[in-house]
Amino acid sequence: MVLLIIISKLCLYAAILFLALYAIRHYIFAYSRFSLARPRDTMDIVGFVMPRITVLVPMHNEERVAADILQALIACDYEWEKLQIIAINDRSRDRTGAIIDEFADAYPMIQSFHRTEGPGGKPAALLAASEMATGEIVLLFDADYYPGRAMLKMLVAPFADPKVGAVMGRVVPHNVGGSLLAGLLSLERAAGYQDGQQARYNLGLTAQFGGTVGGVRRTALMAVGGWNTDSLTEDTDLTCRLLERGWEVAYVNRAECYEEVPVAWPVRRNQLQRWVIGHNGCLHRYAGRLCRSRLLTRWQKIDAVFMLACYWTAPVLVLGWLASLVLYFAHTPDSWGFVALLMFLGYQLFANQATFVELGVAAMLDGSSRRILLLPLNLLNFFSSTVAICNALWQFYLRRITGDGNQEWRKTGRTRDEADAGQSPFLGGGRGGDR
Template sequence: MANLFLYISLFLIWFMLFYHMFLMQGGYIFSQNYKKTADKWREKPHRFPTVSILIPAHNEEVVIEKTLQSMVRLEYPKNKLEVIVINDNSSDRTGELVEEYAQRFPFIKPVHTKPPSGGKGKSGALNNGLKEATGEMIVVYDADNTPEPNAIQYLALGLENDPDAGAVVGKFRVTNSQKNLLTRLINIETITFQWLAQAGRWFWFRMTTIPGTNFAIRRSILERLGGWDEKALSEDTELSFRVYELGYHIRFFPMAVTWEQEPEKLKVWWKQRTRWARGNEYVIFKYLFRFHKLKRKKMAVDLLYFLFTYLLFFSGILISHSIFVLNLFFDLNITIGFVSYVLLILGFLLFVTEVTLALSFERGQLTWKNFFTVLLMYITYSQMWLVLVVYASWLELKRILFKQEVTWYKTQRFEGGSSKTDVDKVKAR
């Protein structure tokens, strides 16, 4: 029986590893060509659509001013631009700071919300902001984001030149990547995710997940969909599936770059990632059980990807780890013990290869310091994700069984987290 479970776990693990190899090949090819596409589009005559930027903000006084400064610096016709900051039931100086900028810059528009319509989380705040928006194109930024001045131009360029794109997704980088070991690990994680999962899936399948920030979506699509799902903790992933279902694709266009702050403490990281895992599991089961009703069966590609990422792949690792530990105390008569060790070593080498390759796509990121961090990442950060997913699955199961109400957790911000030195040292193109 132990051999059977070990075979199953190895299949699940290596299926995902080979799929990641496949995605990384696509990500590499895409990384060599996307700038040529941008150059062609820039050379063509193009218009500037009206843009509404939505910034949900709940108790964001630590970071909101830097975000507003970046909005002022945007290189986009200000008569075609409105920045709607949703001060969502804040108890700090967020609303006051937004009002100060609104008085100086007419294109900045505050929206203040209170219960019962306000204070319910990001999705609710975005829906309240959408009611006030007038632009043809809706862009979303988190309150800790500082997009590069040309980011909106590139997002608009993507939608204007790709009529089949329901949304265009840019790239995000970490401002506080050198703060401590945790932020260095997160920085490596985000770079790998974007070039492996985002770029790879876009190259092979014309599919990309909408992130929580730095994306543009057609207003007409949001209106057809009725806005954001307020029950979803991962409102971005959930929105992606509904955009697919309408027959559109979601384009990954890394010319549009934003910089964002990441958690600097393990407790904050744990809460944020637990919300992500629970939110993605909500999306998996929401669409898995109604898959037969979906018109766009191509969505199975992404549904399978999320199913493996958050359930099957981690289940395989958990089974493998459990068998290894039990075999230390009991003789489980494992006949493929040696082979399993070889596969473990090969899996580790493959992990290191994929991550270092992704780092090579970003200027200044493939360093010896990052390389040794990647080696450490496999036995620390990746294993923490395993425990986290198990914990998040338990919470989500309890929510379903006991019909608990979804509670939104807002990620804690840190003073001084937006290091201009980091941004200047690593211009990500």
């Protein structure tokens, strides 16, 4: 019994320390974001950096959204002579290929790339299509995203800096009213981008390339070995390899692009589990290498490890809860103060990466006064995410132990109505938004 109490106390203290470090990190982000009058950005040189670019749009059974994204890219105010759009039909079984071909016939800058064999998944599709790319910069958009007219120029501007290897824009959920989950995810996304990414960029830390609404310098991509088809999070994987080699990831908060977030809890769970497994794989592959890199500062190394280990907050918190229960039933009142501290720190971690205060700060910066009221309901997302993350980590380590290393790349389900196919819900403004 004494041994159990000692172990429980150690677990509790370790959990508190671990979570406190994360809480401090995110409070620094929130403070930095709030206190800086003008965030670091490259908006003043937008339109003055115009290299030849390639836009990759991987699509797998995307007939509902394929026309929207291609139409939006054509409408961008980038010179057509400097623009190459590669629409990738990745083994689709619906009309995606036909839609792409129609666009390729109509517009000279669009090239269709039909992929009929090879491994599945977005990284494999990107790897195959990258060989056709002729642009200095390769930009990426998922098929369900909808870029605004200035998007390409805004994403390209940071590449004026030769240290910038990749750039990331901001994703904004358009279906916030689709379900309570979508509303909560919009809070989380706002915190992740408006607060987390921008603060990390301001502070010269490690902003993260997110694999869509972003881009990468083609020579940098080739220098670090291209897309990793073995990774479930090819974006994080690429971020790590770029950072290790001295490249920087820039973040452009104004480059906002609509995305569709999951409206159903099972879809969200699958998405989160893929992220967790991929992210954790990167933690194992790159944490040591990043720490040894001579081209990163001490704070960049620390932030990179925090970024890669972020999903560990969930099992550590669960461990702390279990330890608290043991200590409670073992009647050790001297630990109750620490239990209260754990509760407080747990309360900070209301989403998978963003803290409670970050959610609030981001909503305030966005001026979403009504959405901020949803914060208490984020408890549901918190518990759901905690379960999904623990489950994913369990699967990850189980597979490592059993030697079953193959992870299947599962696409996140779309919910855009069939009636909307080819008719963007974004054209002509939103419908009854919350602002």
